[in-house]
Amino acid sequence: MPQAYALPMRALETCLYVDDLEAAEAFYSGVLGLSLFGKVAGRHLFYRLEGSMLLIFDPAASLQPGDVPPHAGKPGGHACLGIAREETDAWQARLEGHGLKVTRYAWGNRGESLYFEDPAGNVLELAPPSIWGLG
Template sequence: MPRLNRIIETALYVDDLERARAFYETKLGLEPLLKTATLFAYDVGGQSVLLLFQRGQSLHTQSSAGGSIPPHDGHGPLHIAFAVEESELAAWDEKLQQLEIAVEGRMDWDRGGRSLYFRDPDGHLLELMTPGIWRTY
């Protein structure tokens, strides 16, 4: 069986791309890779890409000279986790407080990792995760 190596892209669907841009660029410091009328893409640690789609705008096949992308979309609050160093978790906690972003949950995991949970403007649950949570991280 061929092997899957890792997840490259993760997609969230947002109601307002500009509001999402302000949050992810200004508050979380993500660097943009691509901006179109219906999609913003961000580099996450030089290892993965966060895609923000304008909700409802990817419901039809998107075609170009290179091929086509099948329809997709999402509804409701989704969840993603960002990897952070253990030594930077306290700084992230302080930064979120300064930005008046409520930390909704904290977890000390059995394997030794820790997590902070908060929401983006569209209600998606974001997690900052330190190493030690999963066997693979």
């Protein structure tokens, strides 16, 4: 039987890969309004979210040896960022105002998700935690 720990596990980092860090920074900072926590030109962008981090890496650069073990993916990932349920309409208007194609999906009475792509083709989702029964 697994050992019980004092704190429940939660996602600490979500990592996406992009081929153009400048376009990614313009998108995540400008369109989504996230605050840049740190960056290394040509390698990565880090954004602090509520209780976790969003890491945006250039896949070729993240394969190079460094302080952490090399790791890489490729564009085409998925991440869901939590929003307040009552902000869904405003977010859809904002995203569409930036020229993004938004697909809206209803999860019964649990809320709705907004799906769209970043400039690298990663599928992003904005949704209230209630879609998973979370507070």
